[in-house]
Amino acid sequence: MSKARSIKQNAYPDALPNFRNLGVTLRILLLSNGLALLKAFVDANDWSDVLLKLMQIAALMSPVLFVSMLLLWLAQPWLMRITYFAGAVAINLLVIVITLVVYLMGRALFQPFAVAGNYFDLFRCALISLIVCGILLIYFRLRARELSRALHDARLQVLRARIRPHFLFNSINAVLSIVRAQPKEAETALEDMSDLFRMAMAETRDLVPLDQEIKLTKQYLALEQLRMGQRLVVDWDVNVASMNVLIPPLLLQPLLENAVYHGIEPLSQGGRIKIQVSSSAKELQLVVENPCPSVTGERHSGSKMALQNIRERLELLFDVEARYQVECTEESYRVEITLPWVAEEIL
Secondary structure, eight states, rough: OOOOGGGGGOOOSOOOOTTHHHHHHHHHHHHHHHHHHHHHHHHHHHHHHHHHHHHHHHHHHHHHHHHHHHHHHHHHHHHSSSOOHHHHHHHHHHHHHHHHHHHTTHHHHHOTTOOTTHHHHHHHHHHHHHHHHHHHHHHHHHHHHHHHHHHHHHHHHHHHHSSSHHHHHHHHHHHHTTTTTTTHHHHHHHHHHHHHHHHHHHHOOEEEEEHHHHHHHHHHHHHHHHGGGGEEEEEEEEEOOOOOEETTTHHHHHHHHHHIIIIITTSSEEEEEEEEEOOOSEEEEEEEEEESSSSSTTTTGGGGHHHHHHHHEEEEEEEGGOOOEEEEEESEEEEEOOOOOGGGGGO
């Protein structure tokens, strides 16, 4: 069975970039080509010479980039197990070696008039690759440090948003209202409330199994249904390849809390919340849809902090591989989240 992933396994800010992440790959390509363009402008004699210089640089840089990124993709599990300093040294050495090998194999193309025995060009290529690699690692380290602050703030917001006073008071009042007439239901509700708050206070995990998140969410909804009765109807549609796929904790619960407090509760007749969880070969999709009041001035005004919280955590954990979309109409409010398929064995 999959285990929860701890933040300590990917500590910030001294964490190497995940070379299997699409966002990291795109940033490496963009920054590398940007530095190549800058060097082309520096080396060129006029505007017409910029393109020629850029093509010469790309002839060497492209195979170096391709081979380096392929080998780093393969070495990602090993890089996650070593220290940041050792990993940075290993990456720099790997890139330098690849650069020298590619240069020596295509030396006649890169420097057709080079003097035999002159190693200056080798040294220059090695130095440039070291500088470029160093700039990229520094960028990713600074980015991780900046995002780590966002994660810290997001965690505090999670606690404040999840353990709101009215939620706690309403839950207690719901239990008190049935404690004499339905003691067994009241005992179950107290157990659900205890599990819910225990999970909210457990700030040690980045990713948890989907079945654990669904179980927690159902416990929360059971408390709300205890309070609202038949006014709250919940439809679950779960169709995934494995319930052990990993997702961020407390991802569904704040969406449903917003659906209850800003969608169902203001409606005198109540309403129905639809929850869809589906999967494809490489993605997991979560959809929460609920009716909402017809008054547009104040609806959903209280959901911004929780939704911003979710956006920050998704960006930190999955970068551009996660998508977040909100659709708001006169009659309904729909949130759709798409995550990459993450299993324990590939972490």
